[in-house]
Amino acid sequence: MPTFANTWNTSGLNTWLLKKALSLPAPVLRGLSGGGVVYSQGRTLDPQIQFLWRSLFTPPSGRTGLSLTNRSLESARQAWQDATSLFGVPDNLRVRYEQIGADAAGSTFGGVAPIGGLLIRPARISEDAPLLVFFHQGGGVLGGHDLSKAFCALLAQEARCPIFLPDYRLAPANRFPAALDDARTAFEWAQSNAFRLGAKSGRVAVGGALMGANLALRLSLDLRRDFKPTSAGQLLITPLVDLSDTQIKAGASLGMWPLTTGDLDTMISHYAGAGTNLDDPCISPALEPLINGQPKTFVISAGLDPLAAQGELLVKRLSAARTQTLYRRYDTLPLGFDLFAAVVDEVRAATLDIAENWVNLLRSGTTEANAEQAVV
Structure with missing residues (x-):
């Protein structure tokens, strides 16, 4: 055959x-x-x-x-x-890629940045669109911004917003909280440079995939705690926000490819290191006792995703805390589906749906928080 x-x-x-x-x-x-x-x-x-x-x-x-x-x-x-x-990137996109350098040499941004990364500017940027600081796929141990480039390029074009993909330090060479420290540095720098990075509105949102979503949520909680300007919204793709969750293995049959529950165990052990208390809300932000005052939040899960239960529980907690929250689950897709945005039709369709709903959430009223749950 x-x-x-x-x-x-x-x-x-x-x-x-x-x-x-x-x-x-x-x-x-x-x-x-x-x-x-x-x-x-x-x-x-x-x-x-x-x-x-x-x-x-x-x-x-x-x-x-x-x-x-x-x-x-x-x-x-x-x-x-x-x-x-x-896999490459999706065809026929009208976006521009700009390297952000941690030193002036090699950066097309025209200045020194504390954190390097990739800036994606679509040809058309909405006047009210925030810059999205997105922490890439990889579980805190794999790759760099290239792992989320295809997904974010398509998202940037469809949502008409610039996206900055920072390069944060990876475990096990740099275990927690190194990535979180880098995430905060990148976000605060982006807030100070939002207009230069393409956000006509001057606003900045935050997001991420898997452990990147963990960083985004923890960052939002820390900004609230420290009385700092919070983000315009948070976009959490298949979030791994409770590293102590013993129920992940119970969904082993859902963990297929590209990420299994065994792979998640490996990522967590590399990211946290021996002796780390996984119940600590600093590393498992879903366990934060008080989760109020959060920005508008869009949580995305996959149908074949052992982390979907975490995402759904987070949505319920945010909704109970009166955070305007939206949830989508794409039933034919696995954990890590965003990696295939350039080659799989259903992932492209899901990304287009995510972009549309993300824009609608950011533009929606905030008079009364709610949670809309949907399965696609």
């Missing part, structure tokens, strides 16, 4: 060819990936992601090409970087 298996990291298969392969009908994609439908707890995995997982990224050993389990962290980082390079 024709297959792309075992060639993803060595062949000359390029992004164009991959996208052509993924345009095949769903039954063909499932046939190429071994046949059958992948589902758990009544939810069916998107066939394009099933093809990527079972055909392209599964070598003869049976260990998926993006797994962190039973491999060195260096090889896992390289695998994620190779995958990101293969």
Whole structure:
């Protein structure tokens, strides 16, 4: 049977060819990936992601090409970087990428910044759009801003807002709270430079994926505690906001690919380090006793996502604290789905939906907080 298996990291298969392969009908994609439908707890995995997982990224050993389990962290980082390079960015985007340097050399921004990263400016920016400071995918241990570049580029264009992806320090070389310290430095610098970074409104919002969402929520709580100007809103993608949660393993059947519950364990152990109290709200912000006074919040989960219960509980707590809150769950997608924004149709559709709802949330009235929950 024709297959792309075992060639993803060595062949000359390029992004164009991959996208052509993924345009095949769903039954063909499932046939190429071994046949059958992948589902758990009544939810069916998107066939394009099933093809990527079972055909392209599964070598003869049976260990998926993006797994962190039973491999060195260096090889896992390289695998994620190779995958990101293969997937590329969505087609036909009208955005500009600008490197932000922690020193003047190599920065197209024209000045020194305390934290390096990537600025994404869409061709059209709404007058009322805030700058979104987004902490990238990777669980606090993998990669850099490239892991979230495709998702954020599409989001920036559709939401008509500039997005700054800071490069924060990664564990285990720099364990918690190094990433949180960098997140605050990046956010405060962005607040001081919002107009120069493309936000005509002068406002700044915050967001992130997985551990990046953890940083965003913790930052918002800390700003409130310190009586500092808070963000215009927070966008939390598949948030990992309670590292002590023993129920994550109970959703092991939902943790498929690219991230399993075993991978989450590995990320948490690298990020926190031995002896760290995972019940501490500093590292598990969902355990903060008082969660009031938060900015408008949009929480996104996936259907095949062992962290979805955390997201749903957070929405309930924020709603009870009268924070204007919106929740979406995309049932055919797995944890880590934002990595595939450039190549998977359902991820692109989810990103467009996220952009529309994010803009609507930011523009909506604040006379009475509410939580609108929806499953897509």
